[in-house]
Amino acid sequence: MKKLVLVSIGCLFAVAGVAAAQGHGRCGGPGMRGALLEKADANHDGKITRDELFANERAMFSDADANRDGKVTPDELRAAFDRKKSEHFASKDKNGDGKLSADEVPRMPSGMFGKLDANHDGSLSRDELANFGPGHGHDFFFKMIDTNGDGAITQDEADAAADERFERMDKNGDKVIDQSELGQGGWHGGHGPAQK
Numbered sequence: 001m002k003k004l005v006l007v008s009i010g011c012l013f014a015v016a017g018v019a020a021a022q023g024h025g026r027c028g029g030p031g032m033r034g035a036l037l038e039k040a041d042a043n044h045d046g047k048i049t050r051d052e053l054f055a056n057e058r059a060m061f062s063d064a065d066a067n068r069d070g071k072v073t074p075d076e077l078r079a080a081f082d083r084k085k086s087e088h089f090a091s092k093d094k095n096g097d098g099k100l101s102a103d104e105v106p107r108m109p110s111g112m113f114g115k116l117d118a119n120h121d122g123s124l125s126r127d128e129l130a131n132f133g134p135g136h137g138h139d140f141f142f143k144m145i146d147t148n149g150d151g152a153i154t155q156d157e158a159d160a161a162a163d164e165r166f167e168r169m170d171k172n173g174d175k176v177i178d179q180s181e182l183g184q185g186g187w188h189g190g191h192g193p194a195q196k
Contacts, residue, residue, distance in 0.1 A: 037182055047176040050166050057162040061155055071152035074142055089126060099123035 040048045040056040064072045064080035072080075092104050101123045102113055116128050145153050145161045169177045 037179070047178045049176050050163075053166050053177070054159065054162055057158060058155070061153075061158045071154050072158075073152045074139065077142065077153075085129065086126075089129065097123075099125050100129075 036056075037046070037048060040052050042052050042055065060080075061072060063083075064076050066076050066079060089100070092100055094104055095101075102108075102110070105113070105124070113124065116124050118128050119125075142153065143149070145157055147157055147160070166177070169181055171181045
């Protein structure tokens with residue numbers, strides 16, 4: 001049996017570049033776990049409850065569901081990615097020159113910055129950051145959440161992914177995810193349902 005890692009719609013957004021410009025790059029990296037805590041910890045107590053995780057995931061689902069039909073299609077997810085990336089880019093572009101210099105993205109590893117800076121001008125354009133858009137990997141993860149294979153993620157499917165994610169991350173079973181559990185690679189450190 002082949003096991004697949006179960007992700008959530010929140011992870012898809014994060015990998016899309018919302019946090020990539022800060023050097024968070026992949027779902028499960030230390031920066032991404034910190035970004036999850038920062039975003040989902042509504043009461044700022046250093047812990048994420050199931051309700052907080054679900055509220056975060058549902059807000060992302062709602063944002064992506066452009067036609068409000070209760071489903072998120074790949075096209076809607078791509079459009080939401082593009083919106084989030086554009087908003088994130090604008091928030092980082094402090095001098096408004098349409099590019100990101102290394103000092104505008106201080107948490108991005110220099111190696112990543114160098115790889116993305118295709119024209120080697122010492123700054124990142126929107127086109128250069130397009131590498132963090134939805135690609136083959138995002139489509140793969142989309143299909144994992146779309147458990148009935150109908151080409152759309154429903155709120156129930158997103159909730160099931162978030163629930164599985166919470167259970168996997170809550171290593172000690174105390175019904176909260178704290179810093180130590182995030183530090184253990186809990187973002188997607190376990191495996192989802194077995195796939196044949």
